[in-house]
Amino acid sequence: MPTITYDKRDLLNLIGKDLSDEQLEEVIHLIKPNVEAMKEDEITLELTPDRPDLYGIEGLARAIKQYLGLIIGLKKHKAENPKVQIKAGTVDIRPYIAAAVVRNVTMTDAFIKSLMNIQEVLAETIGRKRKKVAIGIHDFDKIIQPISYTDANPDAKIVPLDTDEEMNLSEVFDKIPKGKEYGHILEGAKKYPVYTDAKGVFSFPPIINSDRTRVTEETKTLFVELTGLDKESVLQTLNILVTNFAERGCVIEAVKIFHGERPEITPDLNPTFLDITLEEINKWIGLDLKKVDAVAILQRMGYDVTESKGTLRVYIPSYRTDILHKIDLIEDVAIGYGFNNFTPELPNIATVGKSHPIEKTSAKYRHLLTGFGFQELIRPVLTNHRDLFEKMNVERENVIELENPVSEDYVCLRNWIVPSLMKVLSVNKHVDYPQNVFEVGDVVVPDDNEEIKAKTVRKVAFIMSHSKASYTDAKAVAETLMKQMSVDYKLEEASSTAFILGRQANILVENKVIGHFGELHPQVLENWGLEMPCAAFEISL
Amino acid sequence: MKKYELTEEGRDYLKKGLPEKQLLDILKKQPLKSMPFDDAKKSVDNFFIALQWALKNKWAKSFGKDLVLGTYPKEIPEQAALEKIDKGEEVDKELIEKLLQRKLIRKVVTSEADKLVGKEITNLTPQLLKSGLWKQVKFKKYDVDVPVSKVYPGKLHPYRQVIEEIREKLIGLGFVEAKGPLVELNFWNADALFMPSDHPARGIHDIYMVKEPREGAVKDESLWKRVEETHKKGWVTGSKGWGVWDAQLARRLILRSQTTAVSARTLANLKKENLPHKMFVIDHVFRPDVIDAKHFIEFDQCEGIVVGEELTFRHLLGYLKEFALTIGAEKVRFKPSYFPFTEFSTELFVYFNDLGWVEAGGSGIFRPEVTLPLGVEAPVLAWGLGLGRLAMLKLGINDIRYLFSDKIDWLREKEMVM
Numbered sequence: 034m035p036t037i038t039y040d041k042r043d044l045l046n047l048i049g050k051d052l053s054d055e056q057l058e059e060v061i062h063l064i065k066p067n068v069e070a071m072k073e074d075e076i077t078l079e080l081t082p083d084r085p086d087l088y089g090i091e092g093l094a095r096a097i098k099q100y101l102g103l104i105i106g107l108k109k110h111k112a113e114n115p116k117v118q119i120k121a122g123t124v125d126i127r128p129y130i131a132a133a134v135v136r137n138v139t140m141t142d143a144f145i146k147s148l149m150n151i152q153e154v155l156a157e158t159i160g161r162k163r164k165k166v167a168i169g170i171h172d173f174d175k176i177i178q179p180i181s182y183t184d185a186n187p188d189a190k191i192v193p194l195d196t197d198e199e200m201n202l203s204e205v206f207d208k209i210p211k212g213k214e215y216g217h218i219l220e221g222a223k224k225y226p227v228y229t230d231a232k233g234v235f236s237f238p239p240i241i242n243s244d245r246t247r248v249t250e251e252t253k254t255l256f257v258e259l260t261g262l263d264k265e266s267v268l269q270t271l272n273i274l275v276t277n278f279a280e281r282g283c284v285i286e287a288v289k290i291f292h293g294e295r296p297e298i299t300p301d302l303n304p305t306f307l308d309i310t311l312e313e314i315n316k317w318i319g320l321d322l323k324k325v326d327a328v329a330i331l332q333r334m335g336y337d338v339t340e341s342k343g344t345l346r347v348y349i350p351s352y353r354t355d356i357l358h359k360i361d362l363i364e365d366v367a368i369g370y371g372f373n374n375f376t377p378e379l380p381n382i383a384t385v386g387k388s389h390p391i392e393k394t395s396a397k398y399r400h401l402l403t404g405f406g407f408q409e410l411i412r413p414v415l416t417n418h419r420d421l422f423e424k425m426n427v428e429r430e431n432v433i434e435l436e437n438p439v440s441e442d443y444v445c446l447r448n449w450i451v452p453s454l455m456k457v458l459s460v461n462k463h464v465d466y467p468q469n470v471f472e473v474g475d476v477v478v479p480d481d482n483e484e485i486k487a488k489t490v491r492k493v494a495f496i497m498s499h500s501k502a503s504y505t506d507a508k509a510v511a512e513t514l515m516k517q518m519s520v521d522y523k524l525e526e527a528s529s530t531a532f533i534l535g536r537q538a539n540i541l542v543e544n545k546v547i548g549h550f551g552e553l554h555p556q557v558l559e560n561w562g563l564e565m566p567c568a569a570f571e572i573s574l
Numbered sequence: 575m576k577k578y579e580l581t582e583e584g585r586d587y588l589k590k591g592l593p594e595k596q597l598l599d600i601l602k603k604q605p606l607k608s609m610p611f612d613d614a615k616k617s618v619d620n621f622f623i624a625l626q627w628a629l630k631n632k633w634a635k636s637f638g639k640d641l642v643l644g645t646y647p648k649e650i651p652e653q654a655a656l657e658k659i660d661k662g663e664e665v666d667k668e669l670i671e672k673l674l675q676r677k678l679i680r681k682v683v684t685s686e687a688d689k690l691v692g693k694e695i696t697n698l699t700p701q702l703l704k705s706g707l708w709k710q711v712k713f714k715k716y717d718v719d720v721p722v723s724k725v726y727p728g729k730l731h732p733y734r735q736v737i738e739e740i741r742e743k744l745i746g747l748g749f750v751e752a753k754g755p756l757v758e759l760n761f762w763n764a765d766a767l768f769m770p771s772d773h774p775a776r777g778i779h780d781i782y783m784v785k786e787p788r789e790g791a792v793k794d795e796s797l798w799k800r801v802e803e804t805h806k807k808g809w810v811t812g813s814k815g816w817g818v819w820d821a822q823l824a825r826r827l828i829l830r831s832q833t834t835a836v837s838a839r840t841l842a843n844l845k846k847e848n849l850p851h852k853m854f855v856i857d858h859v860f861r862p863d864v865i866d867a868k869h870f871i872e873f874d875q876c877e878g879i880v881v882g883e884e885l886t887f888r889h890l891l892g893y894l895k896e897f898a899l900t901i902g903a904e905k906v907r908f909k910p911s912y913f914p915f916t917e918f919s920t921e922l923f924v925y926f927n928d929l930g931w932v933e934a935g936g937s938g939i940f941r942p943e944v945t946l947p948l949g950v951e952a953p954v955l956a957w958g959l960g961l962g963r964l965a966m967l968k969l970g971i972n973d974i975r976y977l978f979s980d981k982i983d984w985l986r987e988k989e990m991v992m
């Protein structure tokens with residue numbers, strides 16, 4: 034979730050009403066974002082990914098004005114007829130583009146700040162770090178038409194933004210910071226996407242703009258261009274951008290894009306609509322709203338509503354990219370009503386609660402083991418081969434490994450619990466003995482018969498560690514556990530290298546080994562740095 | 575203090591007389607002070623012992639087939655000795671030897687307990703209780719503040735105690751506990767929850783991927799198809815969908831990053847006749863993260879769903895409030911939020927008297943794009959709780975690593991969770 038800091042004075046100017054910090058915080062919470070910090074001239078919000086229309090300060094101010102009733106309903110934005118054309122070639126690596134011209138720009142400090150912020154945040158979020166959508170904003174008056182979008186050879190020239198060195202496109206990746214940061218998006222491409230004008234390349238998406246079309250304090254007209262991998266996202270991002278600019282009084286002018294002969298005009302700022310009934314609204318929210326209330330609430334949330342034959346037609350502004358389904362509108366009715374104005378109510382439905390059988394059994398083992406005076410441990414399922422096998426003096430077994438571990442201590446899932454307990458004993462040598470510990474927890478073992486190629490298994494394990502811990506100690510507790518849990522078991526001699534030979538047993542149920550116990554091998558104790566005998570036990574439930 | 579006591583046999587003879595006395599008494603009663611051996615044999619216990627001692631002391635003599643009374647003694651010393659020993663009086667050493675030989679008396683074993691009579695003792699022993707000597711000892715007084723050695727109870731982990739308490743409450747509210755696998759398909763962890771294929775939380779920085787094998791499968795092909803259609807074009811859900819779907823990504827094996835995967839599996843298996851249904855799960859999830867006091871790569875979530883016709887947003891708020899109150903909160907507050915799989919989405923804030931307002935969890939109503947492909951037409955209320963966070967508050971700890979603590983002394987000392 035993006036965290037964005039806004040200029041508080043600019044925000045209040047855009048709202049056009051003086052609000053106290055408390056009032057501002059309250060209305061923002063009602064709309065959705067979280068106020069993280071409120072300072073003298075700044076306000077920091079945590080925003081949710083569904084409302085990129087609030088990422089820009091202008092869009093946030095618009096939503097606040099609507100919620101407070103300072104403007105009623107949908108804010109109409111119009112794109113002037115196109116005067117500029119783009120000839121778009123086939124660029125496989127970034128096939129979709131959109132563009133607009135923004136006139137009547139007044140480059141105040143606040144606007145420059147906002148422009149840089151919104152560009153960056155949208156490219157990071159909807160744009161998925163520029164991969165899905167990248168944005169370039171230029172001084173339109175420095176572009177000499179005709180404009181094309183095409184793919185260029187790696188030796189095409191550009192003077193990247195904030196440099197005065199002309200270089201090949203292929204040099205950009207190594208020579209400038211943005212090239213290093215975003216170059217991977219174009220990895221493997223033989224030709225690179227570029228916007229060109231009469232003078233050559235002026236934008237190299239998704240990496241960098243040219244220095245010669247840079248926006249300055251004197252800029253009067255902007256050229257906004259987008260490229261990306263998903264058409265819908267490219268168009269939506271443009272809508273959010275330009276409607277933000279329009280809130281500052283800029284005039285949006287569409288651009289005609291020619292893919293071959295077919296012209297396409299961007300942006301399309303016309304509202305879309307969804308039909309919904311009052312009954313549907315009330316059914317979901319659990320209230321008995323009147324039509325007039327529902328309409329007023331929808332207007333407060335920035336929609337226009339018309340009515341015909343009992344159906345509400347809700348007009349959705351072009352920047353509300355989160356409305357996929359009418360349920361999204363119904364949620365906005367609840368938000369507009371105010372979540373805390375609802376009276377919570379428990380439905381009158383009776384069901385019988387019960388615990389999962391495996392938890393029921395686990396609780397009984399925990400009960401018995403604490404009764405023996407053992408301390409329960411809870412240990413991570415993630416671990417490493419060194420702990421599971423090498424330190425336990427056993428051969429490596431096949432376990433579930435991670436492709437992207439973050440620490441060498443946690444690279445795979447445990448397939449037995451005793452090593453987890455040993456790890457605890459190994460860091461508690463200074464603590465009073467006897468140390469009798471247990472865990473009832475999950476392990477994961479590979480299993481090709483499962484849809485997920487693995488099986489989660491609940492296990493019970495304990496270790497008794499004291500100067501006289503022996504096979505017979507473990508056996509006494511093990512057998513009592515099995516008897517108390519009515520497990521019909523048999524013992525047979527076992528030969529694990531983790532245990533002393535001749536002091537270990539397998540536990541069999543219906544001739545299948547379900548676990549083992551015995552005296553841990555001195556080599557194992559030495560591997561863990563322990564100087565106290567240990568008797569261990571582990572079974573699968 | 576007795577040195578000797580009568581044996582069973584000795585006690586018998588004390589009552590009935592020694593065998594030789596019995597014999598003499600019978601002879602004395604005979605008119606001729608004599609009787610045939612055979613008759614005498616029948617009328618006395620241990621005849622041969624009696625005969626031996628009677629003849630030896632010349633109290634009787636044999637005459638043909640008859641036994642005849644000799645000198646009837648004024649006193650049979652052994653008989654007198656028995657009486658004296660029984661009364662605890664001193665007896666001649668020679669007689670003691672004789673009686674010991676005849677196994678009519680035995681030495682009294684002086685127990686440890688006997689030595690304590692009249693003394694001040696520390697430990698009350700089974701011997702003292704058995705012999706009744708506890709009445710004759712004094713008990714040493716303890717200083718009430720006497721230092722004692724440490725003892726450690728066998729105990730559940732403090733975190734387990736919190737988990738158990740929450741489980742108990744949810745079961746009490748009518749929720750059925752569910753479980754799901756730790757290794758999971760992306761399909762259940764994200765796609766079935768209508769999270770778009772390119773959702774930022776699905777990347778390698780947020781999800782642990784399984785190295786080998788890379789892919790699993792969903793056997794229910796029609797479910798797979800419905801989810802695919804919903805992502806691409808909304809299927810019959812009334813949604814626009816996301817326009818795209820990455821099937822290979824959906825097959826990718828991962829470690830579960832949210833227990834909502836278990837909710838999705840539960841919904842897919844839920845039959846209409848089993849409605850209404852309430853389910854909860856408390857279990858592990860995994861997410862790559864830094865490892866420090868505030869973050870760990872493995873933690874627990876607590877999640878619940880309620881499925882039933884006629885359920886509304888108000889009911890969702892009702893459950894949240896009810897649950898918050900059962901965990902000891904005083905007040906609740908709701909805030910709009912966003913989760914990809916719910917709409918409505920709300921965050922729950924709870925007020926504890928000692929802690930103030932605390933963010934407790936997220937909730938919502940599952941989107942139709944989630945429920946319809948899973949075959950559920952009724953509304954599904956869902957909520958999730960940051961269990962670790964809540965447990966840390968309850969346990970008064972500010973390091974998340976204590977939830978997996980390897981500190982045995984902390985586990986031993988930590989008070990029970992109230």
